[in-house]
Amino acid sequence: MSTKKHVFVGSFASAESLKELSVNVGYIVVEDGKITKINKDERNADLQSQFAGYEIVRLNDSQILIPGFVDCHTHAPQFPNIGVGLDRPLLEWLAKYTFPLEKRYSDVEFAAKVYDVVVKRLLNNGTTTACYFGSLHAEGTLELAKSAIKHRQRVFVGKVSMNLQNDAGYFNDTEKELAEVQTFVENVLAYKNDLVQPILTPRFAVSCDDDLMSGLAEISDKYDCRIQSHISENHSEIEYVLKINPTCKSYAEVYDKNRILNNRCIMAHAIHLTDCELQTMVHKGVSIAHCPASNTRLCSGLCPVRKYLDNNLVVGLGTDVSGGDSASILDAMRRTMDVSAHLEMKGDKGFTISWSEAFYLATLGGAKALKLDHKVGSFEVGKEFDALLIDPYAFDGPIDKHDYCISSSKEERAVTLLQKFIYLGDDRNIVQVYVKGQRVKDLL
Ligand SMILES: [Zn+2]
Numbered sequence: 011m012s013t014k015k016h017v018f019v020g021s022f023a024s025a026e027s028l029k030e031l032s033v034n035v036g037y038i039v040v041e042d043g044k045i046t047k048i049n050k051d052e053r054n055a056d057l058q059s060q061f062a063g064y065e066i067v068r069l070n071d072s073q074i075l076i077p078g079f080v081d082c083h084t085h086a087p088q089f090p091n092i093g094v095g096l097d098r099p100l101l102e103w104l105a106k107y108t109f110p111l112e113k114r115y116s117d118v119e120f121a122a123k124v125y126d127v128v129v130k131r132l133l134n135n136g137t138t139t140a141c142y143f144g145s146l147h148a149e150g151t152l153e154l155a156k157s158a159i160k161h162r163q164r165v166f167v168g169k170v171s172m173n174l175q176n177d178a179g180y181f182n183d184t185e186k187e188l189a190e191v192q193t194f195v196e197n198v199l200a201y202k203n204d205l206v207q208p209i210l211t212p213r214f215a216v217s218c219d220d221d222l223m224s225g226l227a228e229i230s231d232k233y234d235c236r237i238q239s240h241i242s243e244n245h246s247e248i249e250y251v252l253k254i255n256p257t258c259k260s261y262a263e264v265y266d267k268n269r270i271l272n273n274r275c276i277m278a279h280a281i282h283l284t285d286c287e288l289q290t291m292v293h294k295g296v297s298i299a300h301c302p303a304s305n306t307r308l309c310s311g312l313c314p315v316r317k318y319l320d321n322n323l324v325v326g327l328g329t330d331v332s333g334g335d336s337a338s339i340l341d342a343m344r345r346t347m348d349v350s351a352h353l354e355m356k357g358d359k360g361f362t363i364s365w366s367e368a369f370y371l372a373t374l375g376g377a378k379a380l381k382l383d384h385k386v387g388s389f390e391v392g393k394e395f396d397a398l399l400i401d402p403y404a405f406d407g408p409i410d411k412h413d414y415c416i417s418s419s420k421e422e423r424a425v426t427l428l429q430k431f432i433y434l435g436d437d438r439n440i441v442q443v444y445v446k447g448q449r450v451k452d453l454l
């Protein structure tokens with residue numbers, strides 16, 4: 011059992027904004043899960059006597075403390091399918107692989123087993139906050155909330171809502187669905203665990219009609235709940251949504267007329283937004299979960315993240331398993347940089363996202379997208395301490411240590427090591443993980 015009071019001494023880095031990376035050498039004091047002091051001067055007094063009764067964690071010269079990663083969009087029930095069937099386009103992939111697997115989660119025991127593995131895997135990968143889609147099953151999805159509580163992950167958990175027919179027979183009657191969602195929300199709130207919150211989850215406008223979406227908007231208002239869905243991922247999907255909603259001029263309008271779009275809403279993908287839709291999303295305060303792995307694997311498209319950021323759309327990153335083939339936000343950062351570089355090479359000038367901007371999107375950007383930036387996402391006095399102790403040269407890790415370093419000061423060295431971790435690192439380099447001040451992974 012870890013102590014409730016820590017002092018972390020060494021290098022720490024956190025993105026203060028898209029353009030501002032703060033790297034310091036000093037110490038961070040954490041008490042009862044919150045950051046109470048940040049000292050950016052390592053030549054400080056005798057910490058041992060100043061902080062008697064605290065656990066003092068001294069980082070070695072190659073270790074750095076960074077904020078925990080935020081995964082704004084992933085599907086917990088799809089993890090058994092990760093890396094399978096990605097040679098099909100979205101709607102075919104859903105029908106052949108995804109819906110048949112998700113139907114299995116009526117079996118609560120099966121759900122509990124899978125979700126325990128999922129939550130542990132994400133924490134191991136440094137994801138301290140995750141926004142999850144569950145399945146259509148309320149009881150099964152409650153198992154996901156229970157796993158998050160057991161392993162101490164900060165989460166939004168959504169019971170998926172669908173009421174339109176599909177070949178797999180994976181949908182619910184509207185009245186029954188709305189009643190089950192309400193009970194699900196009440197059950198999650200009854201855990202009274204501040205790390206775990208319910209989120210309303212209409213799958214997307216292909217699977218939900220107006221009655222279901224507007225009913226969910228009402229429940230969202232009643233309980234002041236967040237709401238998540240997908241928008242404009244794939245051209246066939248957009249065509250289909252407009253075909254079944256002939257009075258709407260755009261995909262965004264389908265959600266907007268049902269009061270889904272507001273500042274409690276986070277939408278995954280948003281690859282093919284028109285300028286008018288982009289303005290609607292910005293105006294309504296909707297956030298975007300950029301999921302570059304699945305956008306590439308399912309050949310959905312190249313999301314113009316730079317254009318969205320320039321238009322003040324709030325963007326975080328998502329792994330979108332199992333459309334995405336990696337459960338790591340480190341991978342999402344690299345794919346974000348790759349997709350942005352591909353857009354630039356296609357002629358979209360200035361679209362490249364740098365490694366430090368990707369680091370922002372993975373931490374504070376994600377926290378903003380989930381409206382948690384008052385609590386997590388960066389190191390600030392008063393924020394809760396969700397953090398990763400990374401060691402780019404961890405024993406048995408993927409990064410080789412050479413007797414050459416271009417950097418001179420300790421801060422410069424930390425910047426060099428952070429870049430190496432972002433471009434080359436994996437879970438072996440994430441040696442400790444903290445959520446609200448408590449250690450949830452320890453390889454040291
Ligand atoms: Zn998704």
